[in-house]
Amino acid sequence: MQAFRFDAIDLPQEAIAARARVRAFLAEEQTRRDFVAYRNSWNSFDPDFSRRAGAAGLIGVTWPGEYGGGAQSSLVRFVITAEMLAAGAPCGAHWIADRQSGPQILRHGSARARREILPRIVAGECYFAIGMSEPNSGSDLAAVRTSAKRDGDEWVINGQKIWTSNAHRAHYLIALTRTGEAGPDRHGGLTQFIVDLARPGVTVRPIRNLAGGHEFNEVFFDDYRVPDDRRVGGVGEGWRMVTSxxxxxxxxxxxxxxxxxxxxxxxxxxxxxxxxxxxxxxxxxxxxxxxxxxxxxxxxxxxxxxxxxxxxxxxxxxxxxxxxxxxxxxxxxxxxxxxxxxxxxxxxxxxxxxxxxxxxxxxxxxxxxxxxxxxxxxxxxxxxxxxxxx
Amino acid sequence: MASNEISAILREQTDRLLAEHATREALAAADGGAWPAALWEVVSKAGLPLAMVAEEKGGAGLAPAAALALLRRAGYHALPLPLGETMLANALWVAAGGEPIAGPATLAPTMPGAAIEMTGTGGKTALHGRLAGIPWGERATLIALVRDADGGQHLALLPPPATAPSPLRNLAGEPRPTLILDGAVADIRPAPPLAKSGMCALGAALRAQQMVGAMEHALDHALAYANERQQFGRPIGKFQAVQHMLAEAAGHFAAATAAADGVLAAFGEDDMLLAVAMAKARIGEAAGKVAEITHQVHGAMGFTQEHTLHFLTRRLWSWRDEFGNEAEWQRLIGRHVLDAGGAALWPMLAGA
Missing domain, CATH: 1.20.140.10 (Butyryl-CoA Dehydrogenase, subunit A, domain 3)
Known part of the structure; x- marks a missing residue:
C-alpha cells in the first residue's frame, strides 16, 4: 500500500515553545467568568477572546512579519489550534480567517487586499465566512451558479450562498463565483472574490440550526459590485485554489x-x-x-x-x-x-x-x-x- | 548515509527476501504444524534474529525502531516464524549481560504484575508455574520475567523443553503450547530496564507491528481484487458501497499505522507501557475491521483455502488476542486516565 503515508515527525523547538505560550495564555483566560470550556469551541464566536488571542500573537502565526504575522512554521499554528480546542477556548470568531481565508489572501490576493486585511486578522479583529455552498451546490461544488460579470475595473455579483456560518457577524466572506464556462471537467470558469458584508448589494438572512442556534445564514447578492483588486487568484482558477x-x-x-x-x-x-x-x-x-x-x-x-x-x-x-x-x-x-x-x-x-x-x-x-x-x-x-x- | 536511509534499504531487502521465501507453499506447510526449517535458515543467514543485538556481540546493532519496522514486513508476508520473539528475547538477554541465543527464542506473555515463582539463588534457579500460549514454546529457548521472594525482577532463560508439550495452535496454525514449569532449571540474570514494562508489553509491541503489516497486505489484496473482479459489467470497485467499505478499512489501517509508530518512538522509554497499550488496543480493533472488510470485498473466493487472504486474516484474528487483547489494554489506559483526571489527559497525549 503506497497510496498514503503518515510519517511521524518531531515537533520543532518553536512549536514546543508556542505550546507553553498558548497554555499560559489559556490559563489566564480560564480565570475569566465568561470562559465556559465545555461549549462548542471553534463554533463559539467571541470577538473579545479573539482580540486578546491576537494581542498575544496567536493568530496568523505563519504569515510574514510585514502583515503582523509571526513568520513561524505551520506546526506552530497546529500546536496553537490544538491547544485552543483542547482547552475549549471560544476561538470561533477568528477561526476561518486564520485557517483558510487569510492564507488564501496571502498567497493569491492583491497587494492592497493583503495590506488592508491581513493585519486586522492578525489583531483578532477581522473575521471571515466561507462562501462556497449554494442551494443546488452542496457536495457538488462545481455546480456553483452565483455569477460574477466584469464591468470595467469592477465585477458585478448576483446569486445566492447558503450555510454561510457567521455571515451575520463576520466582516468578509470569500465567494466562489462563476465567471465562465465550466468546461468538460466541470472545474473551469470559477473565480473567487472577497466580499465586504457591510457594503450594499449583500443581504444576510438567518437560518436557525436544530439546536436553536444562529450560526449559519443565507447570503444574497443583488448587483453587488466588487473592485478587481478584491479578486483572489486568477480568473477561472477558483476550483484549483479551493481544492488546494x-x-x-x-x-x-x-x-x-x-x-x-x-x-x-x-x-x-x-x-x-x-x-x-x-x-x-x-x-x-x-x-x-x-x-x-x-x-x-x-x-x-x-x-x-x-x-x-x-x-x-x-x-x-x-x-x-x-x-x-x-x-x-x-x-x-x-x-x-x-x-x-x-x-x-x-x-x-x-x-x-x-x-x-x-x-x-x-x-x-x-x-x-x-x-x-x-x-x-x-x-x-x-x-x-x-x-x-x- | 542517514540512519533512516539505511532503515529503508534494510526494509526493502527484508521485504524482497521474505517475498521470495515466505511463499504460499511455505505458509501452507507451516500451517500443518511443520517447523519451517528452511525459512528459519534464510532469516538467520540474513542476521534478522540478532537484529537488535550490538555488533560487537555478533548482532546487526539496529536501533529498536528500525528492527521493529522490519517486523511489519514479516507481518506483511505472514512469516510463520518466531522472528520478532527471537529478536526481543535476544535484546533482553544480551541487555542483561547474557550471550546471544542460538536458534529460535520466545517470550512468556505475562501481564504486568503476574509472576513466575522461583526457588534457589545464584546462576541456576528452579522455576514453578504454568505458562499458557507460549509462541513456538515447544522448540524455542524461553525468556521469562520472574520475581524472587523479595519482589526483585529477573530474567530467566530456559532451554527448549526436552519433552514436547501437548500441541496447541492459534487460528493461523502457529504453535502456542502451554508449558508447565515444575522445577525446570533456568539461567537467571537481573532484569534489564527494557523488561520494566513487562513481557506482555514487549510482545504487544511486536504483535502491533506484525498486525499493521498483515493489514496492509490484506488491503492490497482487496484493492487489487476490487479493481479486477467484474460484476454487472464493471469492476466491483466502481460500486460506492464497496468503495466506502474500503475507505473505512483504510482509515482503520491509517490509525493503526500511526499507533504502531507511537510504539517505535516510545520503545525502551519511560512512556513505553502506555504507548504499547494504546497501540495494541487501537490496532487490535483495526485488525478486526480490516479482516472483516477485506473478506467482504473478496466474497466467497476469499473464504477458500485456495486463496491466500486467510494466511493474513487468521493471523490478525489470533494476534489481536495475544499478549493482551484490546479490552485488557483499554482497561489499563482507562484506569490510568481515570486516576489522573480529565485535566491530565491532554498533556499526556500532546506533551507536558
Missing part, C-alpha cells in the same frame, strides 16, 4: 477535538460519581470505554501531526487529510453515544452539572460533524479514488 486548501481544512485538530471537552467532563464525572452503585471506583466497563476512546484519540493526534508535518514541507496530502477527517469525525460522533451509556444522566442545557450540559450541547451539534467541510460520503469517495479504485 482542502488539506489544511480537513486534517487539523478541529476534525477530532470538536467534543473533546465532553470526554474531559465524562472522565471527571466518572471520577466524582462513578455510578449509583455501592463501590465508588470506576467500573471495568467504564475503564475499558475510556481506554478505547483515548487509544483512538492518541492515534488521531499522531495522524494529524503527521499531516501537519507534510503540509509544513510544502506537500499537498489531500488523501491523508481526508482520512484524518473521516476517522476523526467518526470518533467525534462516537463520544456522546458512549458517554450517555456510561452515566445515567439526561442531557439538558438547564442541568446544573457541566457533564449534562456538555452532553446536550454535543448531542445537538453532532450531526454537523460529519457534514461540514465535506460529508463523510464525499470523503470516502475521495479516499477510494486515492486508493486506486474507480
Amino acid at each position: 486548501e482542502l488539506a489544511f481544512e480537513r486534517s487539523g485538530p478541529d476534525r477530532f477535538l470538536s467534543d473533546y471537552r465532553l470526554l474531559v467532563e465524562l472522565i471527571e464525572r466518572l471520577r466524582e460519581n462513578p455510578d449509583p452503585r455501592p463501590d465508588s471506583r470506576p467500573d471495568s466497563r467504564q475503564e475499558i470505554i475510556i481506554g478505547r476512546l483515548v487509544s483512538h484519540l492518541a492515534a488521531l493526534l499522531r495522524m494529524s501531526t503527521a499531516v501537519a508535518g507534510l503540509l509544513d514541507r510544502g506537500e499537498n496530502p489531500a488523501l491523508e487529510a481526508a482520512l484524518v477527517k473521516d476517522v476523526g469525525t467518526a470518533f467525534e460522533r462516537e463520544i456522546p453515544e458512549l458517554a450517555r451509556l456510561l452515566v445515567a444522566s439526561q442531557p439538558s442545557f438547564d442541568a446544573e452539572d457541566p457533564f449534562s450540559q456538555a452532553l446536550a450541547q454535543v448531542m445537538l451539534h453532532a450531526p454537523s460533524f460529519t457534514l461540514r467541510g465535506g460529508t463523510r460520503e464525499i470523503l470516502r469517495g475521495m479516499i477510494a479514488r486515492g486508493l486506486g479504485l474507480r
Whole structure:
C-alpha cells in the first residue's frame, strides 16, 4: 500500500515553545467568568477572546512579519489550534480567517487586499465566512451558479450562498463565483472574490440550526459590485485554489477535538460519581470505554501531526487529510453515544452539572460533524479514488 | 548515509527476501504444524534474529525502531516464524549481560504484575508455574520475567523443553503450547530496564507491528481484487458501497499505522507501557475491521483455502488476542486516565 503515508515527525523547538505560550495564555483566560470550556469551541464566536488571542500573537502565526504575522512554521499554528480546542477556548470568531481565508489572501490576493486585511486578522479583529455552498451546490461544488460579470475595473455579483456560518457577524466572506464556462471537467470558469458584508448589494438572512442556534445564514447578492483588486487568484482558477486548501481544512485538530471537552467532563464525572452503585471506583466497563476512546484519540493526534508535518514541507496530502477527517469525525460522533451509556444522566442545557450540559450541547451539534467541510460520503469517495479504485 | 536511509534499504531487502521465501507453499506447510526449517535458515543467514543485538556481540546493532519496522514486513508476508520473539528475547538477554541465543527464542506473555515463582539463588534457579500460549514454546529457548521472594525482577532463560508439550495452535496454525514449569532449571540474570514494562508489553509491541503489516497486505489484496473482479459489467470497485467499505478499512489501517509508530518512538522509554497499550488496543480493533472488510470485498473466493487472504486474516484474528487483547489494554489506559483526571489527559497525549 503506497497510496498514503503518515510519517511521524518531531515537533520543532518553536512549536514546543508556542505550546507553553498558548497554555499560559489559556490559563489566564480560564480565570475569566465568561470562559465556559465545555461549549462548542471553534463554533463559539467571541470577538473579545479573539482580540486578546491576537494581542498575544496567536493568530496568523505563519504569515510574514510585514502583515503582523509571526513568520513561524505551520506546526506552530497546529500546536496553537490544538491547544485552543483542547482547552475549549471560544476561538470561533477568528477561526476561518486564520485557517483558510487569510492564507488564501496571502498567497493569491492583491497587494492592497493583503495590506488592508491581513493585519486586522492578525489583531483578532477581522473575521471571515466561507462562501462556497449554494442551494443546488452542496457536495457538488462545481455546480456553483452565483455569477460574477466584469464591468470595467469592477465585477458585478448576483446569486445566492447558503450555510454561510457567521455571515451575520463576520466582516468578509470569500465567494466562489462563476465567471465562465465550466468546461468538460466541470472545474473551469470559477473565480473567487472577497466580499465586504457591510457594503450594499449583500443581504444576510438567518437560518436557525436544530439546536436553536444562529450560526449559519443565507447570503444574497443583488448587483453587488466588487473592485478587481478584491479578486483572489486568477480568473477561472477558483476550483484549483479551493481544492488546494482542502488539506489544511480537513486534517487539523478541529476534525477530532470538536467534543473533546465532553470526554474531559465524562472522565471527571466518572471520577466524582462513578455510578449509583455501592463501590465508588470506576467500573471495568467504564475503564475499558475510556481506554478505547483515548487509544483512538492518541492515534488521531499522531495522524494529524503527521499531516501537519507534510503540509509544513510544502506537500499537498489531500488523501491523508481526508482520512484524518473521516476517522476523526467518526470518533467525534462516537463520544456522546458512549458517554450517555456510561452515566445515567439526561442531557439538558438547564442541568446544573457541566457533564449534562456538555452532553446536550454535543448531542445537538453532532450531526454537523460529519457534514461540514465535506460529508463523510464525499470523503470516502475521495479516499477510494486515492486508493486506486474507480 | 542517514540512519533512516539505511532503515529503508534494510526494509526493502527484508521485504524482497521474505517475498521470495515466505511463499504460499511455505505458509501452507507451516500451517500443518511443520517447523519451517528452511525459512528459519534464510532469516538467520540474513542476521534478522540478532537484529537488535550490538555488533560487537555478533548482532546487526539496529536501533529498536528500525528492527521493529522490519517486523511489519514479516507481518506483511505472514512469516510463520518466531522472528520478532527471537529478536526481543535476544535484546533482553544480551541487555542483561547474557550471550546471544542460538536458534529460535520466545517470550512468556505475562501481564504486568503476574509472576513466575522461583526457588534457589545464584546462576541456576528452579522455576514453578504454568505458562499458557507460549509462541513456538515447544522448540524455542524461553525468556521469562520472574520475581524472587523479595519482589526483585529477573530474567530467566530456559532451554527448549526436552519433552514436547501437548500441541496447541492459534487460528493461523502457529504453535502456542502451554508449558508447565515444575522445577525446570533456568539461567537467571537481573532484569534489564527494557523488561520494566513487562513481557506482555514487549510482545504487544511486536504483535502491533506484525498486525499493521498483515493489514496492509490484506488491503492490497482487496484493492487489487476490487479493481479486477467484474460484476454487472464493471469492476466491483466502481460500486460506492464497496468503495466506502474500503475507505473505512483504510482509515482503520491509517490509525493503526500511526499507533504502531507511537510504539517505535516510545520503545525502551519511560512512556513505553502506555504507548504499547494504546497501540495494541487501537490496532487490535483495526485488525478486526480490516479482516472483516477485506473478506467482504473478496466474497466467497476469499473464504477458500485456495486463496491466500486467510494466511493474513487468521493471523490478525489470533494476534489481536495475544499478549493482551484490546479490552485488557483499554482497561489499563482507562484506569490510568481515570486516576489522573480529565485535566491530565491532554498533556499526556500532546506533551507536558
